[in-house]
Amino acid sequence: MKKILVVGSLNMDTTIEVPHMPKPGETLSGKSIRLVPGGKGANQAYAAGKLGGRVTMAGAVGDDSFGQALRENLEKVGVSTEPVEVLSGVPTGQAYITVDESGENSIIIIAGTNGEVTPAMAGQWTAFLEEADIVLLQFEIPLETVQYVKERAVELGKTVIVDPAPARTDVPEEFWKGISYIKPNETELAILTGKEAATREELCRGAKEMLEKGVENVLVTLGGDGCLLVNRDTEEFFPAEKVKAVDTTAAGDCFTAAFALGLARGWEVREAIAFGQKASAIAVTRKGAQSSVPDASEIS
Numbered sequence: 087m088k089k090i091l092v093v094g095s096l097n098m099d100t101t102i103e104v105p106h107m108p109k110p111g112e113t114l115s116g117k118s119i120r121l122v123p124g125g126k127g128a129n130q131a132y133a134a135g136k137l138g139g140r141v142t143m144a145g146a147v148g149d150d151s152f153g154q155a156l157r158e159n160l161e162k163v164g165v166s167t168e169p170v171e172v173l174s175g176v177p178t179g180q181a182y183i184t185v186d187e188s189g190e191n192s193i194i195i196i197a198g199t200n201g202e203v204t205p206a207m208a209g210q211w212t213a214f215l216e217e218a219d220i221v222l223l224q225f226e227i228p229l230e231t232v233q234y235v236k237e238r239a240v241e242l243g244k245t246v247i248v249d250p251a252p253a254r255t256d257v258p259e260e261f262w263k264g265i266s267y268i269k270p271n272e273t274e275l276a277i278l279t280g281k282e283a284a285t286r287e288e289l290c291r292g293a294k295e296m297l298e299k300g301v302e303n304v305l306v307t308l309g310g311d312g313c314l315l316v317n318r319d320t321e322e323f324f325p326a327e328k329v330k331a332v333d334t335t336a337a338g339d340c341f342t343a344a345f346a347l348g349l350a351r352g353w354e355v356r357e358a359i360a361f362g363q364k365a366s367a368i369a370v371t372r373k374g375a376q377s378s379v380p381d382a383s384e385i386s
């Protein structure tokens with residue numbers, strides 16, 4: 087099986103269940119509060135590891151209890167955390183998440199050590215990059231570092247998968263060249279292109295704009311509706327299995343990880359998408375980020 091390297095964020099999530107999202111100025115009683123390992127990078131590494139992949143996580147945590155707990159959680163599912171730097175004087179990244187009764191969430195992140203992942207730090211991870219086959223990136227560490235790793239990975243001929251979340255408007259045009267897959271949701275695609283991305287036509291148009299910029303494949307996830315694969319040869323919709331969502335946190339991370347794992351197993355793209363969809367359909371029925379990830383035996 088091919089090796090996956092995730093370069094990205096690690097957060098300790100504080101998740102609060104609420105009856106509805108608070109309105110500006112509203113004081114609301116939460117129903118529960120929990121600490122759950124999270125962070126888009128770490129969630130993807132954890133999911134790929136729990137599903138049976140050969141995975142390494144690179145990033146940074148503080149020398150605090152959250153940092154230690156996050157590394158231990160990854161190691162429990164066989165993820166190597168050798169290139170996770172432990173920094174003193176800066177706290178581990180955190181996320182504050184509210185989840186409403188429909189399972190929707192809103193997230194505030196405090197970068198902490200994720201903001202300290204510099205290109206110079208990533209330069210020390212060359213050996214890990216060289217031995218990886220698939221490199222997974224997100225936008226929760228500094229963009230210049232994501233750019234640096236992406237360029238090195240493309241130079242080395244790796245399969246590069248970018249989950250452009252949180253989406254941003256300041257991504258340089260050249261960033262997109264040579265990326266094998268991007269996986270925005272419809273909101274992120276709209277932010278990246280600066281155009282509406284709601285109808286099927288708008289989604290395909292937005293995805294094609296990303297192809298023009300140099301991305302090879304665009305996978306737009308559409309929550310409970312399914313996902314859309316757009317490349318130079320196809321525009322194909324994959325409907326999602328209908329499930330009752332209790333918490334959508336990290337469902338996209340679970341999809342990305344399972345998709346990457348499918349590719350690592352040498353599967354055809356459609357099979358990898360189906361695997362990603364099955365894994366994320368289970369994740370949304372469970373609470374929390376890494377706590378919601380299934381193992382391979384649960385996926386039929």
Ligand code: RIB
Pocket residue numbers: 095097098099123124125126129180181193195226335336337339375
């Ligand atoms: O994608 C979900 C993740 O976003 C959460 O785990 C939180 O840490 C934020 O990074």
